[in-house]
Amino acid sequence: MSTNTENKNAKKTPVKHDTMGRSWMVRAIVVLVADILATFASFFAALLFRFDLHYSAVPDDFLKYFLFLVPLWALFTVVVFYGFRLYHSVWTFVSIEEALNVIKSYLVLIPSFIISSMILKMRMPISFYAIGIACAMVCQIGIRFSYRILRRYTNKVSTLIHSAGDAHIQRVMIIGGGNTGSILIKELQNSPSSNQIPICIIDDNPTKLGRSLFGVPIVGGKDDIIAMAAEYDIDTIIYAIPSATGIHKKEYLDLAKETGCKLRTVPGISQIANGEVSISQVKEVELVDLLGRDPIEVDNEAVFNMITGKTILVTGGGGSIGSELCRQIASHQPKQLIIFDIYENNAYEIQQELVRKYRDNLNLVTLIGSVRNTHRIETVMLQYKPDIVFHAAAHKHVPLMEDSPNEAIKNNVMGTYKTAKAAAEAGVEKFVLISTDKAVNPTNIMGATKRICEMIIQMMERQYPDTTFVAVRFGNVLGSNGSVIPLFKKQIAEGGPVTVTHKDITRFFMTIPEAVSLVLQASHYAWGGEIFVLDMGEPVKIDDMARNLIKLSGLRPDVDIKIEYTGLRPGEKLYEEKLMAEEGMKKTKNKLIFIGKPIEMDDEEFKVKLAKLDDDSQEDDENIREYVMDIVPTYHPNNY
Numbered sequence: 001m002s003t004n005t006e007n008k009n010a011k012k013t014p015v016k017h018d019t020m021g022r023s024w025m026v027r028a029i030v031v032l033v034a035d036i037l038a039t040f041a042s043f044f045a046a047l048l049f050r051f052d053l054h055y056s057a058v059p060d061d062f063l064k065y066f067l068f069l070v071p072l073w074a075l076f077t078v079v080v081f082y083g084f085r086l087y088h089s090v091w092t093f094v095s096i097e098e099a100l101n102v103i104k105s106y107l108v109l110i111p112s113f114i115i116s117s118m119i120l121k122m123r124m125p126i127s128f129y130a131i132g133i134a135c136a137m138v139c140q141i142g143i144r145f146s147y148r149i150l151r152r153y154t155n156k157v158s159t160l161i162h163s164a165g166d167a168h169i170q171r172v173m174i175i176g177g178g179n180t181g182s183i184l185i186k187e188l189q190n191s192p193s194s195n196q197i198p199i200c201i202i203d204d205n206p207t208k209l210g211r212s213l214f215g216v217p218i219v220g221g222k223d224d225i226i227a228m229a230a231e232y233d234i235d236t237i238i239y240a241i242p243s244a245t246g247i248h249k250k251e252y253l254d255l256a257k258e259t260g261c262k263l264r265t266v267p268g269i270s271q272i273a274n275g276e277v278s279i280s281q282v283k284e285v286e287l288v289d290l291l292g293r294d295p296i297e298v299d300n301e302a303v304f305n306m307i308t309g310k311t312i313l314v315t316g317g318g319g320s321i322g323s324e325l326c327r328q329i330a331s332h333q334p335k336q337l338i339i340f341d342i343y344e345n346n347a348y349e350i351q352q353e354l355v356r357k358y359r360d361n362l363n364l365v366t367l368i369g370s371v372r373n374t375h376r377i378e379t380v381m382l383q384y385k386p387d388i389v390f391h392a393a394a395h396k397h398v399p400l401m402e403d404s405p406n407e408a409i410k411n412n413v414m415g416t417y418k419t420a421k422a423a424a425e426a427g428v429e430k431f432v433l434i435s436t437d438k439a440v441n442p443t444n445i446m447g448a449t450k451r452i453c454e455m456i457i458q459m460m461e462r463q464y465p466d467t468t469f470v471a472v473r474f475g476n477v478l479g480s481n482g483s484v485i486p487l488f489k490k491q492i493a494e495g496g497p498v499t500v501t502h503k504d505i506t507r508f509f510m511t512i513p514e515a516v517s518l519v520l521q522a523s524h525y526a527w528g529g530e531i532f533v534l535d536m537g538e539p540v541k542i543d544d545m546a547r548n549l550i551k552l553s554g555l556r557p558d559v560d561i562k563i564e565y566t567g568l569r570p571g572e573k574l575y576e577e578k579l580m581a582e583e584g585m586k587k588t589k590n591k592l593i594f595i596g597k598p599i600e601m602d603d604e605e606f607k608v609k610l611a612k613l614d615d616d617s618q619e620d621d622e623n624i625r626e627y628v629m630d631i632v633p634t635y636h637p638n639n640y
Contacts, residue, residue, distance in 0.1 A: 028087040031086075031087060031143060031144070032078055032081075032087060034143045035074075035077055035078060035081060035140050035143065036074045036077070036078065038136055038139035038140050038143060039070060039073060039074040039077050039136050040070055040074065041135075041139070042131075042132050042133075042135035042136035042139055043066065043070050043073070043128065043132035043135075043136065044066070044070075045131070045132075045135055046127065046128045046129075046130075046131035046132035046135060047062060047063075047066055047124075047128055047132075049127065049131055050125050050127045050128055050131075062124065062125075062128075065117075065122040065123075065124055066124075068120070068122065069113075069116065069117055069120070069122055069124070072116060073109075073112075073113050073116070076109055076112050076113070076116075077105075077109060077136075077140075080105045080108050080109055080112075081102075081105055081140075083105075084101045084102075084104060084105045085101070086098065086101055086102065086105065086144070098141075098144045098145075099141045099144070099145075102137060102140055102141050102144070103137065106133065106137055109133075110129075110133060113129065113133070114129065169195050169196075169197060170195055170196040170197070170235040170236045170262075171196075171197055171199045171232065171233055171234050171235045171236070172188065172196045172197060172198050172199060172234070172235070172236045172237070172238060173199060173200050173201070173202060173225075173228065173229060173232065173234045173236070173237045173238070173261070174198055174200075174201045174202070174216070174238050174240050175201075175202045175203075175225070175237060175238065175239045175240060175241065175252055175256070176201075176202070176203060176239065176240035176241040177201045177202075177203035177205070177208050177213055177218050178203075178240075178241065180240045180241065180242055180266055181201060181203075181213065181240040181241075182213060182214070184198070184238060184240055184266070185198045185201075185213060185214050185216055186214060189214060189215075196236060198214075198216045199216070199232045199233075199234060200216060200217055200218075200219045200228055200232050200234070201213055201216055201217065201218045201219065202218075202219065202220055202221065202222065202224065202225055202228065203218050203221065204221040204222055206221075209221070219231075219232070222251065222252055222255065223255075225237075225252070225255045225256055225259065226255060226258055226259055229256075229259040229261055230259070234259065234261050235261060235262065236261055236262045236263075236264060237256045237259065237261045237262070237263050237264070238264045238265065238266070239252060239253060239256070239263070239264070239265040239266065240265075240266050241266075242266050249265075253265075257548060257551040257552055258551065260551075260554055260555075260556065261554065262554050263552055302524055303520045303521050303523070303524045304332035304520075306388075306523075306524055307329055307332050307333075307334055307388070307520075308332055308333045308334065309333065309334070309335050310334055310335055310386075310387040310388055311334065311335050311336040311337075311338070311384060311385065311386045311387050311388075312329050312334045312336070312337050312338065312386060312387065312388050312389075312390070313338040313340060313380070313381075313384065313386035313388070313389045313390070314326055314329070314337070314338070314339055314340065314389075314390045314392060315340045315341070315371055315389070315390070315391050315392055315393035315419060316340075316341055316391070316392035316393030316394065316434075317338075317339035317340055317341050317347065317350060317366075317392070318339065318341040318343055318345075318346025318347040318348075318349065318350050319341070319346060319392055319393075320512055321392045321434055321512065321515060321516060321519075322339075322341070322350075322390070322392035322393070323346070323349075323350040324512045324513060324515075324516040325390050325392065325516050325519070325520075326339055326350055326354065327350075327353075327354070328513075328516055328517065328520060329520075330354050330357075330358060330362050330364070334362075334363075335363065335387075336363040336364075336365060336384070336386075337354075337362060337363065337364050337365070338365045338366075338367060338380070338384055338386060339351060339364070339365070339366045339367065340367045340369060340371075340380060340393070341367075341368065341369075341393070342368065342369065342370045342371075342393070344368050347366050347367075347368060348366070351364065351366040365384065367380060370411075370415070371391075371393045371411070371415035371416070371418060371419045372410055372411060372414060372415050372418070373418075374418050374422075377418055377419050377422045378418075378422040378425070378426075380422075381422040381423055381425070381426035381428070382422075382426050385426055385427065385428075386423075386426075386428055387428065387429045387430070388428070388429060388430045388431075388432070388523070389419070389423045389428050389430070389431045389432065390432050390434065390519070390523075391416060391419055391420070391431065391432065391433050391434060392434045393411075393415060393419075394411065394412050394415070394416075394434070394450070394453075395407060395408050395411045395412055395446065395449075396436070396446060397446070398438070398444045398446050398447075398569070399569045399570060401444065401445050401446040401449075402444060402445055402446075402569075402570040403570075405445040405624050405625060405628075406616075406617040406618075406620050406624055408445050408446055408449045409449060409613060409614075409616075409617035409624060409628075410617050410618075412446070412449035412450060412452075412453060413449050413452045413453060413456070413610070413613065413614075413617075414610075414614050414617070416433065416453040416456055416457075417456050417610060420433075420456060420457065420460045420469065421460070423467060424460060424463075424464035424466070424467045427466065427467075428467050429467065429468065430467070430468045430470070430523060430526060431457070431460070431467055431468070431469045431470070432470055432471075432472060432519065432522075432523045432526070433453055433454065433457050433469075433470070433471040433472070434471075434472060434519065435450050435453060435454055435471045435472060435473040435474075435531070436450050436473060436474065436475070437473055437474065437475045437533075438450060439451035439453075439454055439473060440473075440634075441634045441635075441636070442632065442634065442635045442636075443635075443636055443637060444570070444637070445624075445625065445628065445637075447635075448628045448629075448632050448635040449628070451632045451634070451635065452610075452613075452628070452631055452632060453471070454471045454473075454531055455601065455606065455631070455632075456610075457469045457470065457471045457529070457531075458471075458529050458531075458599075458601075459601070459603045459606055459607070461528045461529035462529070462603060463603065465528075468526050468527065468528045469528060469529065470522070470523065470526035470528065470529070470530050470531075470532060471530070471531045471532065472518070472519045472522045472523070472531075472532045472534065473531055473532065473533050473534070473596075474510065474515050474518070474519075474533075474534040475507060475509065475510070475534075484542060484545070485545070485549070487499075488545070488546055488549050489549065491561075492549060492550055492553050492555070492561055495561070496560075496561035496562045496563075497561070497562040497563060497564040498546045498549075498550065498561055498562070498563050498564070499563075499564050499565075499566050500542055500543050500546050500563060500564070500565055500566070501542070501565070501566055501567060501568050501569055502542075502565060502567065502568050502574060503543050503565055504541070504543075504574060505541070505542045505543070505568070505574050506539035506540060506541050506542065506574070507539060507540060507542060509540050510534070515534070518534045518590075518592060518593060519534075521590055521593060522534070522593050525589070525590075525593065525595075530595045530596070531595070531596040532593055532594070532595055532596075533593070533594045533595070533596055534592060534593060543563070546563055547563070550563075606631070609627075609630065609631050610631075612627065613627050613628070613631065625637055
């Protein structure tokens, strides 16, 4: 059956290519014939102009020379134009290059015309050559642009006709009258399949105000966005300034989102530089565009030199952070990458993604197992002997862990302890714990368990000097599993209400790739025992995020979508902190990464308490929070 299908497909493909080839040949022949006619018409007009447009005044010799020379020159023209590939253009996108190539061709043709007439002893008046050549050149340039001009205005008229009765036609405002805006406008105007019409442009350059770009007027600056969107009945606003800073972008988008229009934005500056921008790549505005800061970029060359040729193990490798760690590690030639996760679906998904991308160029191992299982994690460490371990496996959902505190102990605390100990005994060079800002002065069991994990890392650093143990602490990650953004989007899609726990609650935010890049760089700086703290900018109000997401959907908060305040959940704080007071703050070479100094503690007493905590968690002791408070003095549950 499959063979028959392949045979059918094999037969179909050449037909498609033949059709495209014939279409190109027909167009090329049409232009070639037009060039020949333009040559005859231009030189005949030149001959008539020489004799004041009186045909009867043209000497018979000149007419005889004309009938002999011009067909020859038309042949020269076709041959030279073919050599300059003037019959190979994509007519829809004919540009100034074609005009320049016509002019270059005449640098060859002019001597050919003159020399041929001299050799054949058919001298013509000088005005005949001058006027004929000038007219022919102009006509042949015009022929090449006529198709594009005709197509553009045909499309424009067609779109306007259809837009009169078509609710799907979008009236577009472009923010940015530079190169990127120009590209977008041209593509919108030239694409017959586009349902978007560029109506007006916003640009803060005062010298552009009142002017137009490809017939689209520049109607104002940033402060005019709301008024112009209403005046021109705009449906969609496209932000087309890829080189702008995050703050600049936020200022424009904060105004644009108040219009009720759909918001879209162009790719980054690197894609623009590579010539990749097109309407198909214009994307929806995301909440990260409204954070008001530039994307965090780090120079990870030294980091990836550390990874190249090494065996890397990522626990929780199928999760949000773990899978991005795997992506970034895989792109820099590790000797072997081991994905370790309890959840087979997540592990399978990242495994297949990496297999599709790297195929045989990546030595990838995917293992299913739990960090709680001492035998399993020890066996994996001893069998594969990783050089570096990134420990991302954890329960992280605050409200769920409040209802199942013993599970948080088993997975987060004991899982980290067992994994760290197995790594040390297997001779791992570096062990990196993924922690959270919720570990600072925690009010919930999840944060308290992560604080104990940090204490384990610092104890292990002292007890196993051959392995470098460090922790990296950061805040909420946009779009990660269980984060608030996917929940808000789902609630908006369902028509609301959008639920916010408290009007004043704030959180630190960064994107998954930003968080992972900084984790990798922090691991490069590690000497042992440090807690690295990532700078995530200013905290963001969750209420503002909810309202912005509603506006980005073209809806109105509290009108189209209701916002409900449900009250703080068990263990939830109004705001998070990056460091405890006694940890201090030490700078690194990267201004976005800081180090909190280790807090002194009695390792032997800590191990005794860990053993008791392990036993208590196995028995589902109801007093488990009290035992955690004994280990983490800064842990203050809301109801204690």
